[in-house]
Amino acid sequence: MSVTIPILILAIPLFMFIFLGLCGKKMSHLLAGTLGTLGMGTVLVLAYYTAFNYFFSGQACFINEAGERLQHVIFNTTWLQFTDSLVIKLGFLLDPISAMMLVVITTISFMVHLYSLGYMRDHHGVFEKGFQRFYAFLSLFSFSMLGLVVATNIFQMYIFWELVGASSYLLIGFYYTKPSAVSASKKAFIVTRFADLGFLIGILTLSYYTGTFNFTDLTSVPVEGLADTFRVDLSTPETVLAGISSGAAPIFMGASVLTWALVLIFVGGMGKSAMLPLHIWLPDAMEGPTPVSALIHAATMVVAGVYLVARLFPLYLMENSALVIVTVVGAITAFYAAVVACTQVDIKRVLAFSTISQIAFMMVSLGVARPEYHEGLGYMASMFHLFTHAMFKALLFLGAGALIHAIGSNDYTEMHGLRKYMPITHWTFLIGCLAIAGIIPFSGFFSKDEILSAAGNYSVWVYIWMSLVAFMTAFYMFRLYYLIFWWKEHTVREGHHAPHDQPWTMSVPLIILAAITCVAGFIPFGNLVSWNGEPYDFMAHFDWSIATVSLIVAVAAILLATVMYRKENKLPAKMKNAMPALWRWAFHRFYWDELYMFITHKIIFGCVCRPLAWFDRHIIDGTMDSFAIVTNKASNAIKPLQSGQVQMYVWLYLIGALLLGGITILCLI
Amino acid sequence: MFCCGLYGFLTRRNMIAMLVSLELMLNAVDMNFVIFNRFLFPGAMEGMMFTLFAIGIAAAETALAIAIIINIFRSVHNIDVRELNQMKF
Amino acid sequence: MFENILIYFVVIPLLMLAGLGLCRNIRQIRAVAVVGSLALIGLSVWLLVDYLALRAAGETAPMLYTGSWMWFRPLNIHLAVGVDGISIAMLLLSSVIVFAGSFASWKIPQPKEFFLWLILLSTGVFGFFISIDMFTMFMFYEVALIPMYLLIGVWGSGNKNYSAMKLTLMLMGGSAFLMLGLIGIYYHSAPAGEQLTWNLLEIVDNASIPHGWQSFLFPMTFVGFGVLGAMFPFHTWSPDGHASAPTAVSMLHAGVLMKLGGYGCFRVAIYTMPQAAHELAWIFLILTGISVVYGAFCACVKTDLKYINAYSSVSHCGLVLFAILMLNETAMTGAIMQMLSHGLMTALFFALIGMIYGRTHTREITQMGGMMQIMPYLSVCYVIAGMASLGLPGLSGFVAEMTIFVGSFQAGMQDYLAGAGSLRLVFTIIACCSIVITAVYILRVVGKLLFGRVYDEHHLKLTDAEWWERLSTVTLIVCVAGIGCFPNFFNNLINFTFTPEIFSVLGIK
């Protein structure tokens, strides 16, 4: 496969960023927006072409005789050489998941580009301030995200990992005059930075032992657990690999080094994918423009963590404990986020928490994936869910954006009963809700169902737990749906003030995404993506019993929501009063933010930084100054010697001479 | 003798008296030389020679000191050495 | 003598001084400064190209362009020059910053005296980087220090007398230890009975410093240079000094002068006394490791822009010394890169701070806000500088820090696996933590200063950057991005395959 297309896929967004960033101000808003969208459109086409080529062209470099899909490095140029073996390269790795991610990213990104043309202007069609900047940042983000998914080595991934963090920072803080937005962006960056620290150390450890950054080398390790511990032969990467695969690595604080490395890397993933306890940035990130939330904080960037774990999956397989940690974290997060989502009033926050819990689903399914159960169904399931979730969550967010754009508020209490006014939004939003609730035949049903069956294979408890989460998911989504579109009528909805559907630039993406959501479930995903590249027909593993159960669960949840929220009634208030404590905690997101505020401000700033600064100014600096002070004091102290009295002088003279002689005599004798 | 001179020099307030005691000290030095020469090294006359010159030098010093003291007496009408402490520290 | 290109790094500044003497008005003065610094940039770029060509042609000598002219015969003091990739990198850095600095001080009062001292300072800097004779090195070192006093004292702001005096005395205190160290090295520079020498290369070849003496002279030299490298606890001159210094001086001082410290530690202390370095590294590792996080933490709570930046300099320069002490090829490469990167970005920082201060007349971030709406250009530059400082890929900070971390982590793990204690490992991880703290204080400043609402209505009337300010900042930004995007170029420039044999003692090479 030629090199030009992959390079273009990366180069066009980068060029767009630089171009719009430098001379965006000079050109008109519309031109800038159109340019950005066109650029993204081109990338979209190229990416589709590439993915299609990879999956269906059947070239030898992509798929071997056994029908296994291979990892193919299209180009790989040295960027920075640390040692002979440790080299950061920038390249383009094509394999099932990266191809899949290419499709996802370009699709959503293009939709968002298009959508923003309509969204980023007020009702009179006046563009927002910094419209060009917005598109520049969008291009930057697309570039970094694409670079991330096609990374050929873990350090390239880290580089773009940082870049997506930065572009997300810029986009969250797009309305930089809004203090809340500024602090949200700061929070997002710092929390993820903290996670990246773990990621970095993990990379360092891993690369030290394996002597390489390359995914292909890292993941081509034979899969055995790490049994006993002895020293690794560090002479060459091969021996190191051999050592690791045969379970060689010193125990460090009770866990093998590999475990440490993998867990630390997973911490990086937790940061980006907003797993507990590093989730706090994501809800605040909703301060950014809604298309940004759709693109970054629902569809693409937040699943980077999942992608990372999937990328290193063979390594994780070698270390059961790491996978267990992934599972546990995922399960807890999923439940937590679902509970919180049931109580939020800001629709974007509800969606944010649902995102967290859905990503947690993917994590769990990765955590439970084992080759021995259905040939690693969980891996495929999580990738599948990643795909479908990207689509319907983007759909939901864009729909929410449409609502916000129409109403001018994030709060569902402002909305109520909009179904008549905004039919397109209504229907597309409904499709999204059905998909996420897991109603056949929408895409969400299939992916979630596979996750559940994978969980079921792994352990029944996980299965029950996740089904519970699924139930709540369906519940809060429909709560949201009803509260927005039904509940009660607002009185003041006449004339041209009445909320109405959006311009085509906004509608088209909604419709397209809705269409995808409807059909995506029928993609034979197993043939395309699997943990070891061997295609298999997941219908073979399709478990109707689990499917029916989950379906029943979803329907039950929807019915409950209908009862409670379809018409205005007292039930919700009753529920709320029934368990006030739980409700309050859930409403305040279990006070995580307060906890973090306390740690950062009171402990770090109050108890570390200020004392240190004081110490520096007064102790260290004081010591330095005290030298000078002592000198001056001494000079004052010996002042009397120079008394101006000749006889005094002579006295000292004599004493000096005698002492000089006397002491020497004493020393000699 | 040297010590007497020393004592005088360090204690007297009158400059002339100080000069006198300085003379004492110098003469003590001369005596030293003469005596050492006479009893320890009777061969050569070095000590004697030195003494002659030392006497001369002492005379010169005294003359100069007297002159300066007169000068200062002219300007402040007082030859108390303890008063001479305008410049200090 | 004048056939050697390196000499011109000293000759050009001297010519500039002469030209300055003839200047009548500010226009001529600016002309002299700009032309001269351009000439310096040109010279160093030419040197770079030629050097790479020579290396490509298979030159393997540790130093190229070496020249040595007898100066004081009895003490065998030469005016010895020579460069390798590292010094060339430093020369590039210095010339760029001198260039940017002379633009940043376009409207300085009493320009003649100002540029006189500034150029004298840069003479010292360039002389330091080209010379391989310890005596001349030390002489240029001090030449570079003293103008600081007058530059800060006369053109400074705030508590300038105190700061200037403190800075000068502390640095001189450092050089007192340094001088003794150098003299001590001189007396052991050759085996008994042979001609003693000040020439670093010869000393390295002789490798005749007795072990006992090394462990006495190494701390002397290292501390001597370390003071200028803002090593904890000798860093306190830096916040006050920077806070009071005028813009260009802060730029040169943080950008170049503090590098003299790191460079000296590397070139003199480590080069000549590797065994002692190997044994005593742990002491200074602890100190520098402390200063990395310590500086960052202090920067978190300061409200004066220059103080914040000074403390971040403490942290970053601490990282330089830290990496040097890892005695690991990768880490050392990282250290040099960090010098380049920190030099450029901190110069950029100080330039911007100076420009903002020149408009708002305050450096308190609590009394500013929403600068992005008032002076977008400067603010964007500030964000870029901040991103470079917190290590965003594509800008210089990232590559430097990553190289350092990879290298020192390797060193640490080797120790740990060899059962040689986990000190280096632990401090590497501590140093890694600095990237988070850096993010905290950088974003804090950016958020408070540039974003949010405008704090003071009067600020709304302020103007954005003038053309010379734009020129000076753009130069620096381009360099920062250049290093960030093509790190391997510098990585190859600074490579240790040409270092003297003695480095095999450290397992380097």
Place this chain on the structure above:
Amino acid sequence: MKQEIGLLVIFLLVFLYDTFMPKNSLKALPVVTTLLMVVFTALGFGICYGGNTSAVAAFGGMYETSAVVTAIKNILNIGVIIVLIQSIRWANGELMIMRRGEFYELLLVTLFGMYLMISARHFLLFVIGLECASLPLAAMVAFDKNRYESHEAAVKYILTAVFSSAIFMMGLSFVYACAGSLYFDKIYNALYGEHTAMLVLALAFVISGVGFKLSLVPFHLWTADVYQGAPTSVTSYLSVISKGATAFAFLVILAQVFGSIYSQVWEWMLYALIILTITVGNLFAIRQRNMKRFLAFSSISQAGYIMLGIIAYNTMGVAAMMYYILVYIFSNLAAFGVIGAIENATGKISMDDYRGLYKTNPRLSFAMMLAMFSLAGIPPFAGFFSKFFIFTAAVGQGSVAIYVLVLIALINTIVSLYYYLLVVKAMFISDDECTIARFRSAFSERLGMWIAVAGIIFLGLLSPVYDYLLDLTADSSLLAYFIR
């Protein structure tokens, strides 16, 4: 012997000129003297480079000269010339009309005395030289008849001087008792390796006697008052020429007389004295406001640095010491030149009056700053090189104790830098209005300053000077004494 004779000739010429020339032509006296000195110095250099560097003895070995000695004498001559040039204006002031001649005659006599001190090889000659060099100075100190300080200074000087010479000769008598002779070489051989209490005491007395002229602590107390009280020209003469000469003479005595008991006895005495001198001098200098007094203390600590060259006790040390003296002459005379110029013009000698001097008299303040930097040892000025060399020489002595000593000295340089910078700060940095109006100093003063500044700038960068000095010492008769 040539130089002494030459000096006597000049002395006679000046004397005759002063006595028999008509009053109106007396105004030319200073110029004439200066020119004579210049010619004489030129001849002196002629002797140095004349190839005839072998040691010459006279008075039956009481007197000996050699290339090194000639060189140091020439160095002194240069200093004297600068002093003379700088003092022309002062000497032509209306107060001096009557006493102009005496000033020059006394000055020449003291110089002659120093010559004798330097090249004496017998204590008799040495003592004569010492007294010649110190007594007339008392008269010169008292020169400003109508300034009270001048008299007070003179009294303090003469009393302490006589006292110290008494002590000195007492020490000599003990030495005589121990060694039985006053010839240097005889004493050297006699004292070989012995250290009785009497000898040590004698040595202490001798050192104190010479240390008095060098103003080593604790024999320094007269210095500040005398420097402050004396006329500026005299002060500068006192501070550089007599110090330089005595330093060298001191070296000669310690090496050629007591060299045999270097490491046992006087190394440690000197060690203590150096530390005391440098530290105390600096500590006092910090708090001075009067410029002359300030320089007095700075010169005390400088003397301490000079001693480092002696304690090094090797040829490099001697060379470094001579070089240091030379550089010190230039730097200090530059400072005194500025002070004198300002004093003559405005009568102000307080550091507070120097505030903002740069605004009114940039050139003067520039010269002053160079002098200060040179004294503080800042490159590229000569002071840096001299300090560096003398430290190198000292460390060359090799023992760890010397490393410590040098470290102490180095740390003291920071203190000294502080107070030198105080002057620079006053002149350049302080913003308040300068009390000294812009004025144009006399040609002679400017000439003197130019010479001194040129010396400050070029002495260091031109290596041949130092090379030459080291060659001289390398093949001098002193070499014999350094082998331990």
